Amino acid sequence: MRLNRYLSQCGIASRRGAEEIILGGRVSINGHVITELATQVNPEDKVVVDGSPVRTEAPVVLVLNKPKGYLCSRGDKHERMTIYDLLPLKYQNLHHVGRLDKDSEGLILLTNRGDLSHRIIHPSQGAEKEYEVVVDQALNPDVMAKLVKGMMTEEGFARAERTWMDGDYRAHIVLKMGLKRQIRMMLYYLGYEVTRLTRIRIGWLKLHGLSKGAYKELTPTEVERFFKEEPAKPKLERSKLGDEKDDGIEDHRPAARKRAPKREGGSETREPRGFKPTRGKKSGPTARFSEDKPAGRGKKSGSASWSSGDKPSYSKPKSKTFSPRSRSGETGRDEKPRGRSGPPARRPAPRGPRRGPSSR
Numbered sequence: 001m002r003l004n005r006y007l008s009q010c011g012i013a014s015r016r017g018a019e020e021i022i023l024g025g026r027v028s029i030n031g032h033v034i035t036e037l038a039t040q041v042n043p044e045d046k047v048v049v050d051g052s053p054v055r056t057e058a059p060v061v062l063v064l065n066k067p068k069g070y071l072c073s074r075g076d077k078h079e080r081m082t083i084y085d086l087l088p089l090k091y092q093n094l095h096h097v098g099r100l101d102k103d104s105e106g107l108i109l110l111t112n113r114g115d116l117s118h119r120i121i122h123p124s125q126g127a128e129k130e131y132e133v134v135v136d137q138a139l140n141p142d143v144m145a146k147l148v149k150g151m152m153t154e155e156g157f158a159r160a161e162r163t164w165m166d167g168d169y170r171a172h173i174v175l176k177m178g179l180k181r182q183i184r185m186m187l188y189y190l191g192y193e194v195t196r197l198t199r200i201r202i203g204w205l206k207l208h209g210l211s212k213g214a215y216k217e218l219t220p221t222e223v224e225r226f227f228k229e230e231p232a233k234p235k236l237e238r239s240k241l242g243d244e245k246d247d248g249i250e251d252h253r254p255a256a257r258k259r260a261p262k263r264e265g266g267s268e269t270r271e272p273r274g275f276k277p278t279r280g281k282k283s284g285p286t287a288r289f290s291e292d293k294p295a296g297r298g299k300k301s302g303s304a305s306w307s308s309g310d311k312p313s314y315s316k317p318k319s320k321t322f323s324p325r326s327r328s329g330e331t332g333r334d335e336k337p338r339g340r341s342g343p344p345a346r347r348p349a350p351r352g353p354r355r356g357p358s359s360r
Contacts, residue, residue: 003027003034006041009112010054026050061223062091062110063205064215072099072108083108086213097121098129101181106131106199107207119226120202121178127226128161130201131173131183135192138168143190147173151189155179158186 007018007027019037021027027034028048029041041047047054064083066072071082080102084092087110094110097117111117120127150159160183162174173183184194200207204225210216 001041002037003029003039003041003047004037006047006056007049007054009056010047012049012054021049057093057112059113059220059223060091060094060111061113061116061218062087062094062215063210063218064108064110065207065210065212066100066105066108067212068103068105071102072096083110087215091215098178100199101184104197104199105212106197107202107205107210108199109202113223116223116226127176127203128201129175129178129199131175132166132196132198132200133171133173133183133187133194134196135169135171135187136195137192139165139171139192141165143192144171146190147186151186153179153185153189155182155185158182160186 003022004015004018007013007021008015012018013021022037022039023035025033025035026049029039029045031046064086066083069081070086071080073082074084076082083096087094091110094112095117097109097111097120100106100108109116109120144163144165147160147163150157152158156179158177158179160173161176163171165171175182179185183197187194198207205218205222
């Protein structure tokens with residue numbers, strides 16, 4: 001394994017801190033000072049840090065029954081009690097697998113094995129965690145069904161794997177996901193307040209026989225039972241809020257500004273300037289707007305024609321030219337069209353037959 005990871009498992013420092021120790025020339029392997037971060041360490045190598053030999057720690061998995069009022073943290077700036085206050089000095093380097101909030105209690109694991117943490121926490125693995133919940137109001141089957149169906153919250157889509165009632169005010173909830181304060185948040189949206197929350201099971205491990213604040217170390221055989229369980233199948237994420245609403249799933253997220261839907265093709269299209277729909281006709285396929293070329297004298301240029309079945313397109317008319325000799329070219333105004341302007345003059349009425357002899 002890499003040298004920084006090896007020092008981290010020995011409890012010398014974190015991986016980032018181990019890199020600083022290596023770059024400082026404080027580490028030697030088999031008598032040679034090492035400053036390369038990518039150096040690999042073999043099991044038979046002798047690693048020395050600041051003149052003292054180090055070795056990796058044996059894998060440790062600890063189970064603790066966390067009491068109410070303790071934080072899952074190594075330290076607190078407000079000097080509140082943490083779960084490490086319940087452990088002896090030799091277990092202070094273990095990290096907690098997941099967390100329970102201050103007002104919750106029950107099972108929590110501490111270990112120096114990263115593979116076990118990934119097996120329990122990662123959503124693709126999804127080890128079951130069972131909770132015993134006591135609320136302030138009487139429960140009913142409809143509430144249990146809504147917890148299993150799920151709801152949208154500020155933390156994401158939250159749902160329970162299984163639920164069942166154990167009295168009017170007590171229920172059991174099984175989760176395979178771990179959003180922040182998930183159970184309290186879901187019940188709060190349904191109009192309930194949690195008065196007591198206890199985690200009583202993680203995978204196969206149950207809380208029986210372990211008093212509050214007590215801990216015990218698991219055997220290698222017991223640890224392997226976590227890896228023998230079949231991982232949970234990943235759930236399909238709901239990509240659109242409209243699908244969730246159609247399924248009856250409640251949305252408790254803050255209201256977001258809705259955007260106008262786009263048409264096919266990935267870009268919005270606008271109607272051409274001057275377009276007016278015909279009254280009294282039903283809307284059919286998308287019409288095409290095009291500009292015809294001038295057909296000749298007496299017809300206006302830029303006349304519009306419509307054909308159904310195509311996307312709207314618009315071409316600008318050709319720009320007018322300016323004559324250098326004309327006065328409009330000096331003033332910047334458009335040149336008047338040549339020839340007669342305005343409507344044609346009215347012809348005089350025909351005269352009668354000419355008087356006189358019919359022949360000469």
